[in-house]
Amino acid sequence: MAFTASDVKKLRDMTGVGMMDCKKALTEAGGDMDKAIEYLREKGLATAQKKAGRIAAEGVCRTYISEDGAAAMVEVNIETDFAAKNDDFRKFADDVAEVVAKENPSDIDTLLTMKYPGTSKSVADMLQDRIQVIGENIKIRRFVRYDTGITAPYIHMGGKIGVLVNMEVSDNIKGSDTVKELGQDLAMQIAAMRPQYLDQSSVPEEEVAREREIQMNKALEENKQKNLPEDKARMVAEKMVEGRMKKFFEDICLTQQAFVKESKITVEKHVANVAKDLGGTIKIVSFVRFETGEGIEKKADNFADEVANMVK
Numbered sequence: 001m002a003f004t005a006s007d008v009k010k011l012r013d014m015t016g017v018g019m020m021d022c023k024k025a026l027t028e029a030g031g032d033m034d035k036a037i038e039y040l041r042e043k044g045l046a047t048a049q050k051k052a053g054r055i056a057a058e059g060v061c062r063t064y065i066s067e068d069g070a071a072a073m074v075e076v077n078i079e080t081d082f083a084a085k086n087d088d089f090r091k092f093a094d095d096v097a098e099v100v101a102k103e104n105p106s107d108i109d110t111l112l113t114m115k116y117p118g119t120s121k122s123v124a125d126m127l128q129d130r131i132q133v134i135g136e137n138i139k140i141r142r143f144v145r146y147d148t149g150i151t152a153p154y155i156h157m158g159g160k161i162g163v164l165v166n167m168e169v170s171d172n173i174k175g176s177d178t179v180k181e182l183g184q185d186l187a188m189q190i191a192a193m194r195p196q197y198l199d200q201s202s203v204p205e206e207e208v209a210r211e212r213e214i215q216m217n218k219a220l221e222e223n224k225q226k227n228l229p230e231d232k233a234r235m236v237a238e239k240m241v242e243g244r245m246k247k248f249f250e251d252i253c254l255t256q257q258a259f260v261k262e263s264k265i266t267v268e269k270h271v272a273n274v275a276k277d278l279g280g281t282i283k284i285v286s287f288v289r290f291e292t293g294e295g296i297e298k299k300a301d302n303f304a305d306e307v308a309n310m311v312k
Helices: 005-015 019-028 033-042 087-103 108-113 123-134 177-193 205-226 230-252 267-278 303-310
Strands: 058-065 071-078 138-146 150-156 161-169 262-266 282-291
Touching: 005 019, 005 033, 019 033, 019 123, 058 087, 058 150, 058 161, 071 087, 071 150, 071 161, 071 282, 087 108, 087 123, 087 138, 108 123, 108 138, 123 138, 138 161, 138 282, 150 177, 161 177, 177 267, 177 282, 205 230, 262 267, 267 282
Parallel strands: none
Antiparallel strands: 058 071, 071 138, 150 161, 161 282
């Protein structure tokens, strides 16, 4: 019985096994899908399907800068912190970042079809290979890529946090060590201070309106204790809200934050000072901060139950 490329893909989707092994299994089984699955199970390969349902909330963030200046960052997840330190796993994450930087995939599905560095396999095939070798579910969760301007990468806590910050820099100062240092300082600032937006204009209007309403209601409630006339209470509240909104933007906007190395000035002012000293222009265009596992609901197993489940 003959089989097609779509049959190979179907078997891979059903079992989680790499494409080459699926092709071999279908060849051995004469194209019979059930027999191919049995073949893979007998060879101890059809285990990734079970692993694929397990929560992968640990892992690493890795970055890669190509020779032409394209910069990429990926988050690759795995089930346990112990396995996240595995050299094979970390090399896989590094190689995936390289593929993103060099090949510019549009999304995860496209990335999975691309050739894995130094092999004839796809990223998807190598992903399944690593699942088999390491014995835990692995997922490429997300990536980001910049191919213009100057991009500074930063990895913190062994890969728990990753940052890319992209800057537009005038040609006369692009090669400056001071610009490179600025990029690193900004990336470290983003890692430590967790800004959500680049600047005040980047904050969605509805979020600003919601925060202003919260602060106004809070201020009016506080003024009730002062027994002020209603009109005066609102005037006082409005002044209180202005101060609190300023603090709100300072907390969530990178350029409004106090610069970590010199808290008396903002990030915006520090960047302007560096550009002025160098005789050029520098503009922060964008940044991305990944923190491994953020937003993923981690499974909290009872240890005794876990052991019991292992011996069933």
